[in-house]
Amino acid sequence: xxxxxxxxxxxxxxxxxxxxxxxxxxxxxxxxxxxxxxxxxxxxxxxxxx
Amino acid sequence: xxxxxxxxxxxxxxxxxxxxxxxxxxxxxxxxxxxxxxxxxxxxxxxxxxxxxxxxxxxxxxxxxxxxxxxxxxxxxxxxxxxxxxxxxxxxxxxxxxxxxxxxxxxxxxxxxxxxxxxxxxxxxxxxxxxxxxxxxxxxxxxxxxxxxxxxxxxxxxxxxxxxxxxxxxxxxxxxxxxxxxxxxxxxxxxxxxxxxxxxxxxxxxxxxxxxxxxxxxxxxxxxxxxxxxxxxxxxxxxxxxxxxxxxxxxxxxxxxxxxxxxxxxxxxxxxxxxxxxxxxxxxxxxxxxxxxxxxxxxxxxxxxxxxxxxxxxxxxxxxxxxxxxxxxxxxxxxxxxxxxxxxxxxxxxxxxxxxxxxxxxxxxxxxxxxxxxxxxxxxxxxxxxxxxxxxxxxxxxxxxxxxxxxxxxxxxxxxxxxxxxxxxxxxxxxxxxxxxxxxxxxxxxxxxxxxxxxxxxxxxxxxxxxxxxxxxxxxxxxxxxxxxx
Numbered sequence: 001x002x003x004x005x006x007x008x009x010x011x012x013x014x015x016x017x018x019x020x021x022x023x024x025x026x027x028x029x030x031x032x033x034x035x036x037x038x039x040x041x042x043x044x045x046x047x048x049x050x
Numbered sequence: 051x052x053x054x055x056x057x058x059x060x061x062x063x064x065x066x067x068x069x070x071x072x073x074x075x076x077x078x079x080x081x082x083x084x085x086x087x088x089x090x091x092x093x094x095x096x097x098x099x100x101x102x103x104x105x106x107x108x109x110x111x112x113x114x115x116x117x118x119x120x121x122x123x124x125x126x127x128x129x130x131x132x133x134x135x136x137x138x139x140x141x142x143x144x145x146x147x148x149x150x151x152x153x154x155x156x157x158x159x160x161x162x163x164x165x166x167x168x169x170x171x172x173x174x175x176x177x178x179x180x181x182x183x184x185x186x187x188x189x190x191x192x193x194x195x196x197x198x199x200x201x202x203x204x205x206x207x208x209x210x211x212x213x214x215x216x217x218x219x220x221x222x223x224x225x226x227x228x229x230x231x232x233x234x235x236x237x238x239x240x241x242x243x244x245x246x247x248x249x250x251x252x253x254x255x256x257x258x259x260x261x262x263x264x265x266x267x268x269x270x271x272x273x274x275x276x277x278x279x280x281x282x283x284x285x286x287x288x289x290x291x292x293x294x295x296x297x298x299x300x301x302x303x304x305x306x307x308x309x310x311x312x313x314x315x316x317x318x319x320x321x322x323x324x325x326x327x328x329x330x331x332x333x334x335x336x337x338x339x340x341x342x343x344x345x346x347x348x349x350x351x352x353x354x355x356x357x358x359x360x361x362x363x364x365x366x367x368x369x370x371x372x373x374x375x376x377x378x379x380x381x382x383x384x385x386x387x388x389x390x391x392x393x394x395x396x397x398x399x400x401x402x403x404x405x406x407x408x409x410x411x412x413x414x415x416x417x418x419x420x421x422x423x424x425x426x427x428x429x430x431x432x433x434x435x436x437x438x439x440x441x442x443x444x445x446x447x448x449x450x451x452x453x454x455x456x457x458x459x460x461x462x463x464x465x466x467x468x469x470x471x472x473x474x475x476x477x478x479x480x481x482x483x484x485x486x487x488x489x490x491x492x493x494x495x496x497x498x499x500x501x502x503x504x505x506x507x508x509x510x511x512x513x514x515x516x517x518x519x520x521x522x523x524x525x526x527x528x529x530x531x532x533x534x535x536x
Contacts, residue, residue: 004257005265006120009274013123017325020131024321027139028314035310 054201057365058372062215064234065376069219069227078405079392079412080155081224087150087305089229091312095320097232097377098303100239102133102294105192105375108243108330112351114286115334116344118278119264119271122334125287126327133291134324138304138317141295144457145304146313148529155305156385157298157449158393164456164529165464165521168398173471175393177448178298181441182382183423188441189382190427193375199352200368209427212372213379217420220380221413225306228380235373236323242370243329246351249358250336263339271338281496289500293442296450298389299381379423387416440482440499447474447503451511459515460526466514474507 002011075081089097114122149155152163158178162171190209197208219227254260261272270277275284294300307313330351337354344350355367391411395401403411448471455462481499484490520526 005261006257007273010120010123010272010276013127013274013328016124016127017130017328020127020135020321021325023131024135024138024318028318031314 053361054365054368057362057369058201061238061369061372062211065231066215066218068231068234069223072223072227072230075224075226077409079388079408081226081409087146088308089226089303089306090308091314091316092319093229093233094303094307094312095316096236096323097229097381098134098300098316098320099323099326100232100236100374100377101299101303101381102129102324102378103239103327103330103374104189104378105196105371107290107327108239108371108374109192109196109348109351111330112334112337112354113347115331115336116338116347116350117334118283119268119276119338120261120332120335121270121272121274121276121278121283122331123328124274124283125290126329126331128287128291129327130321130324131291132288133294135317135321137295137300138313138320141301141454141457142304142307142313142317143310145301145453146307146310147531148457149305151531152529156389156392157301157453158389159397160456161452161467162393162397164525165452165462165467166525167464167468167521170452170464170468170471171393172398173468174448174452175389175398177471177475178445179386179390179419181444182299182386183419183426185441185445186379186382186423187427189375189379190423193372193379194427195348196352196368196371196375199349200355200364206428209424212376213420213424213427216376216380216383217417217424220383220420221417224409224412225384228377228384229303229306232377232381235377238366238373239370239377240323240326242367242373243326243333245363246355246359246367247329247333247336249363250333250340250354253358254336254339260336260339264335267338267342271335279496281494282498285496285498285501289442289446289498292450292504293446293500296446296448296453297442298445298449299378299385301453302381302385383416383420383423386419387412390419391415443478443482443498443500443503444475446500447478447507450504451507455511455515456529460530461515461520462511463515463518464521465518466511469514470507470511473510474503477506478503 002008149160154160154163158171158175161174162168190213193212194205194208197203198205219231264271333354334350337350340357341353355364359367396403451470452467478499481502
């Protein structure tokens with residue numbers, strides 16, 4: 001039995017949401033570092049194209 | 051009742067005001083359909099959440115929680131991880147770059163330009179238009195039911211009040227009004243769900259007490275997969291999570307974001323905002339403990355609201371449910387109108403429109419489609435969530451793989467793409483119809499048509515691409531950009 005008397009296979013749903021938040025933070029940090037490395041500060045975005 | 055009227059009047063008035071203030075910001079079709087690709091991360095992220103979670107998810111999700119218990123939390127968890135975080139990582143910036151290079155504003159437009167396939171554009175636009183109207187009817191029904199139960203307003207009154215306000219700000223303000231109102235609506239919806247959840251947990255004596263009382267009522271209400279079974283639970287979790295990857299009203303958010311940096315911040319914001327997906331299912335399960343006897347599971351959340359919140363809290367929660375429905379309805383409305391004007395009228399029939407005329411055509415089209423949805427919703431079909439899942443299955447089976455492969459696999463064959471759309475949509479439709487008619491073997495009845503539709507669509511697009519020819523070289527080079535295509 002997991003926390004709050006909820007079976008682990010059910011409680012794991014909360015952990016998956018936590019995993020998604022960690023994944024989003026980790027990806028954002030990795031992507032930022034990659035952009036800084038690859039672009040060397042010349043500005044990678046294409047915000048003006050339509 | 052007396053408290054509900056001023057709260058909703060102020061809220062709906064604010065939304066209409068936002069639409070009115072933004073009326074002059076739509077100077078051409080790009081402004082009307084995708085906000086001129088200039089939307090920031092907070093608005094993009096929270097408007098994605100608002101468009102994703104409609105009143106159907108809140109009311110219907112609560113109904114599932116009431117019926118099947120805590121295992122339904124997995125649906126919310128898959129909404130967050132698969133339907134939001136991974137969708138943003140895998141699709142987000144790639145869609146923004148590709149659609150910018152190709153100069154397209156709609157999903158059917160992307161298929162047309164990426165694959166040089168006008169039939170793919172027409173088929174996708176037709177399926178999307180038809181089934182999104184069905185989806186919109188179910189969204190309106192969900193909102194009107196909430197007005198009915200919480201305020202005592204007649205059903206038709208709920209349809210008209212919510213529908214007419216949305217029509218006003220969408221037709222007048224265009225995409226910018228839709229995303230800005232959705233931003234406000236997401237905040238209201240998240241606040242309302244948190245309020246209801248805390249109040250319900252307090253009333254029930256905490257999460258452990260809820261789990262204890264649910265297990266006494268039946269072990270299937272706390273175990274996974276529990277009373278629903280693996281086939282039903284997994285199918286449904288996939289349709290409402292992976293299905294997002296092919297839903298135009300959600301992927302359009304990626305067309306419009308301003309820059310890569312903003313998409314990164316948006317990813318974190320959207321994941322945090324989307325986490326409220328757990329709450330309708332959790333509150334639904336709590337309502338099984340607090341209101342064990344109901345005429346219909348759809349009454350679980352409204353009944354719980356009446357039990358645990360005072361009038362002000364109830365009015366705020368109703369605003370949250372209405373917010374969820376309105377933002378979804380408006381997002382869908384703008385997709386249908388821009389798709390019909392741009393993909394069918396301008397591109398398909400070869401009509402030339404000035405920028406001002408195209409904006410005007412979009413305004414009239416969104417009004418016309420909205421009125422049709424309103425009229426259909428006044429005499430609505432029965433089960434809200436089933437209908438939603440039905441329309442999602444067909445739309446996602448049509449769009450999901452052509453979009454994903456179009457972004458990642460240069461060789462993807464235009465002909466395989468078209469057949470994948472047609473056979474995927476047909477398989478989802480036939481399977482759902484057979485399921486409704488009881489024509490499927492017992493063991494297969496829990497499997498949703500979405501799984502069959504996307505499964506067949508995947509096989510067709512992969513096999514057809516191996517056997518067929520890719521799109522013209524210049525189309526691929528343009529989509530991938532010069533530096534990548536060289």
